[in-house]
Amino acid sequence: MLPKDKLNRINALANKAKKVGLNEAEAKEQSALRKEYLETFRSSMLTTLKGVTIVDPKGNDVTPEKLKKIQNKDPLH
Template sequence: MLSKEKMARINVLANKAKKSGLTELEAKEQSKLRSEYLQTFRSNMLTTLKGVKIVDPNGDDVTPDKLKELKKNDKMH
């Protein structure tokens, strides 16, 4: 998870972009922070999905094979 300071800065830059626009330096900072945020979000989502098991109403495991492979490969490392 990104620090509170970085999240606050993302919001400040987003609000400024809507109101008055960003300088070139601020735009680069915003892009860098957004990339870092997305990378963190994707990593957290993947970790969450690796803990998911899908079961149908009959009690059968219907977890997609791709997700099972991710779990299997994660245990090997």
């Protein structure tokens, strides 16, 4: 997760972009912050999915094979 100050900056730039627009430096900063946010989000989501097992009502493991392959590559599993 990104630090609160970076999330606040992302929001401040988004609001300014909607109201008055951004100068070139601010647009570059916004792009870099968004990229960092997405990388952090994707990493966090992947970590969460690595710990997921899907079980049907009968108790059978029905985790998709693609997810099982990702989990088997993870040395923690």
